[in-house]
Amino acid sequence: MTVRDTPAAPVFTDEVKRQFMEEALAESRRALPGCQPNPPVGCVIVRGTTVVASGFTGEPGAPHAEAAALRALGPDAHPHELAMFVTLEPCAFVGRTPSCAWALVHSGIRTVFVGTLDPDTRNNGAGIAIMRNAGITVTVGIDEERVLDFIAPYLGHPPRA
Helix, strand or coil: CCHHHCCCCCCCCHHHHHHHHHHHHHHHHHHCCCCCCCCCCEEEEEECCEEEEEEECCCCCCCCHHHHHHHHHCCCCCHHHEEEEEEECCCCCCCCCCCHHHHHHHHCCCEEEEEECCCCCCCCCHHHHHHHHCCCEEEECCCHHHHHHHHHHHCCCCCCC
16 A cells, blocks of 8 residues: 555544544443543544444453453454544553553554543653654544543542553
8 A cells, every 4th residue: 555545534523523522431431330440431433423343441450441442343444444532541551451552553543532631640641642653643632521520530549550
């Protein structure tokens, strides 16, 4: 495939971005209470206007939302055609689970929409930097007020990835 043949990144209206982030928030709610003390993160992966995979953060040591959604894709996903919507910045560090930011880099997904940055000092923009440095188009702040209304109470302590 040449540069000319490379598919363009998916384009979404602001309203469609908010709708997909609301679906990611619905996944976040499914994470509780099992994910604690980690924050309840949700994720959807879309092709065009259709959700093709979703996930939420499992119990400590289990896959995070992004990894769960990526696992749900299957082998014929054509990741360059997909976009991910995730409520919280993908983690940049390795704990009991691998880095979600690096998993996204290796997945082939080229467009990621993030509800809000993770204030954990191990992240706080580092996951965004990893993805952008790898050529992924990342947009932060999608429906951020609604995302923070839900997730902020769970961001008071470092997660135990």
